[in-house]
Structure formats: structure tokens, C-alpha cells
Amino acid sequence: MNRRSFLKSALSCGALAFAGSYPILIERNIVQVNRYKIPVDNLPLSFHGFTLAHLTDIHLGFLVSPSFVEEIVHRTNSLNTDAIVCTGDYVHNRNTIEEIDTVWPILSKLSARYGVYSVLGNHDHWGDSNRSLYWLERSGQNIRHQCKPIYKGRDRILIGGAGDFWGDELMIDRVFSSSDQGDCRILLSHNPDSVDTGFETPLSLVLSGHTHGGQVVIPFLGAPRLPVKNKDYSSGLIATPRTPLFISRGIGWAILPVRFNCYPEIAVLELVNPRLVA
Template structure:
């Protein structure tokens, strides 16, 4: 009689169970565990008054399918509770294309973010593919808009300048224009959704760029790295990266794209502490 032995059947069953558990973990568990990760960012030209300045960085929320309003509300509460000096958001707040419904739901929640020195935001490619005009309307209404402009935070006579780029795929970057109102010698920090923006042509000296977009790859295999990175420069996955022009920090973000899975790549609220390097 043809067939498989009981031992083989049990082994195949065990493999199937293990695969099912692994799949469930990546979809149902790790994808929903948002870590608070703290990073120290040394900037050579950071004004002394801003040594220890903290920034909570949110990105790629992808509100919509499998990311609920209750989930986002809790995320906002957790971020506020961290009491950072500043909160920055670098885009992809919604998930679905060609709809204003998600935009109109997410922005009233984002407007509940608050920090001692404010909240600055720019848009991502999903915000444009959902509806550019509606996303820009809410960005401006929120009071968080940094797109194509810069704002200076002051402590005494010293200041730290934040600027916002347009989205690389759905907008004009306009990085130089964004910092047109800054002064020579300013320490400048740029919000740009897509980290490939760093490799675009611009002339303004920038000390740090804050980005998202990659989700850290979502699935990161040991000894191999991220399986998929939606960027031209495959060095740009997550964390702090030195580039020829500037330092680049990429957050792993919150939500998902393409597939609703995460493995070895937990979602994160990134808390950045800006510091002056030790004197040599």
C-alpha cells in the first residue's frame, strides 16, 4: 500500500505547525509590538544650549487596513507620555490609495500630539497617492506643516533649525528652498520621508536628515539583512548612517506595506537625543 509512514506524517505535521506559528507570529504578534528605542545622535555643530535635546520620531503609521484608530490613539498617548522636547513625523500616515476617508480620520488623532517645543510634520508617498490636496489641507490645518519651509527653535542666543522636504516620488523636494530663511552656520535638521532624498542634488549644509519609508525592511534575516528595501540606495535600511553629505537617521516606523508582516524588525517610536561629541 502506497503512502507515508506515521513517523513521516508526524514530522510533516510538526513542520506545518511550526510554519503556521511562525506566520502567526510575524502577522499577529511582532507587527503589533511597538518598542520605544532610544538613540544618541552626535552632531559636531550642535549649539551647546541644545545638548541633550530630545526628538520623538514617528513615521509610516499606515493607518487603515490592520492599523486601527484605537491603535493610533494609543501610539499618540505613548509618544506624548515620553515628554520629548519635539515630535517629528515623516509621512505615510495612511495606507490606502485614492481615498480621503483615512486622511480625514488620522489627522484629528495626529493633532493630539504635543511636545514642549512643538510638532513638525511632512508627507510621505502614501499621503500623496491617497489624495495630495486633502493631505496638504490637513498638514496645514494641524499647525505641524514643515513642507518646503524651515523653523528655528531658540534657546537664548542659540538656535536649531528644522526644515521639511517635499516627498521624493509625489512632490518636489525643494531642499535648498526649504532652508532659504536659515542663516550661515546654522545647525540644520531636515525631515524627508524617503531616505534616497539625501542623494538628490542640494547645496545647503545639513547636519542630520530624519527619514522613514523603508520600515527597516519589515523582515530582517540574521546574517543576511532586510529582504526588501524600497529605496535605490540599499545601505538605507534603518538606524543612523553616515553619508557623504550628512548624517541620516531612518526609523523602522509603525505600520506595514506590501505584506502585513514583521520579523526581527519591531515597529518603533524612535527617541533621538542630540549631543555634542566629546572634545578630542
């Protein structure tokens, strides 16, 4: 083999090695902070510009270390958003009290001026429902099957939490059973398919995860695999017939430890009243 052929072969092998390792070793570990403006029709004017840091699908376990999660929590706190919301799948494996007992002391360090609100996902129930529910309550972040008001003067918004679509009962109507007719209701629900179930309560916004954005997004074609019934539910803000739905790409991985054209994210949502947006 002459020098030119050797260099060409070496460069080709290097390119193939990079292409093969990039989704596993590089993009999967680059966590972006992405900011979104979210119009909410009945948002009280005093809440215009209210910010939420949205965390989901951390999946502590293989290739997602406690130190990695510590850094996510530190970065989220440093964003100084008004509140923090978490929509489940904090652990990865089934039957794993150890992972649950590892991740929740870290998540309990989340802090925001108007509070931290969390629900569980299917992996949390598969890990161990009772232990996950124990830590959810102990953390002071529990919003499952209930809603809590955030006040600014006499104005308020309600943050509510559904049970997981696969591992629990949703109970969306029960969540907001004590709300008033004109309330701004924001629901945390791990699986976005929850939006298509048979609840009657009007919702102002639903925040979900679960899809990971598909993890692999092919340009012009989208994500070839989404773990939801409604294949329109990938990531970002989606106008469903019933309510605006925001789906975060999340932090960790499922099925395969890869990300391509679908960076993990901490989503920062700025709630805006459309009447005040030029």
C-alpha cells in the same frame, strides 16, 4: 498513529502555525520605544541632550486601526520629549480621503514642549495630495518647504521639511534659504534617497522613514527588499558622504502585512554635541 507520533505531528503543526502567524499577528503589533544617541557636529551646546520623538509610516488602514494609532499618539506624548517629528505615510491606501480624515484628528493630538513638526510621504499624496496638505496645515504641524527655529536663549536649531521624493518637489535649498551660515539644520524628508539629490545647503542631520527597515530582516543577510535606490539606506543612523542620516523602521506596513526581526518603533533621538561626549 501511536501516541508519540501523534504528539510529534501536533507539535510540528503547532510550530509551523506559530512560525507562519508570528510575522503577521505578533511582531507586527509589538511597537518598541527605541532610544538613540545622535551626534550632531554643530549642535549648539545648550541643545546637548535635546530629545526628539520620531514617528513615521503609520499607514492607517487595513490592520492598522484608529485605536492603534490613538495608542501610538498617547505613548509618544507620554515620553515627554522636547519635540516630536513626523516623516510621512500616515495613511495606506490610494484615493482615500476617508483615511486621511480619520488619521489627522488623531495626529493633531500630538504635543511637545518645543512643538510638533511634520511632512508628508508618498502614500499621503497617493491618498489625496490636497486633503493631506489641508490637514497638515490645519494641524499646526506643517514644516513642508519651510524651516522653523527652536530657541534656547540666543541659541537655535532649525527644523525644516522637504516635499516627498516621489509625490512632491523636495526644494531642500529653498527650505533653508533664510538660514545663517553656522545654523544647525535638521531636515525631515520621508524618503532617504533625498540625501543623494542635487541640493547645495549643508545639513546637520536628516530624519527619514519610508523603508520600514525592510520589514523582514534575515540574520547575517539583512533586508532582502528595500524600496529605495540606495540599498544602504535601511534603518538606524547612517553616515552618508553629505550628512548623518537617521531612518526609523516606522509603525505600519507596506506591500505585505508582515514584520520579522524588524519590530515597529517609536524612535527617541537624543541629540548630542560630540565635544561633550566622553
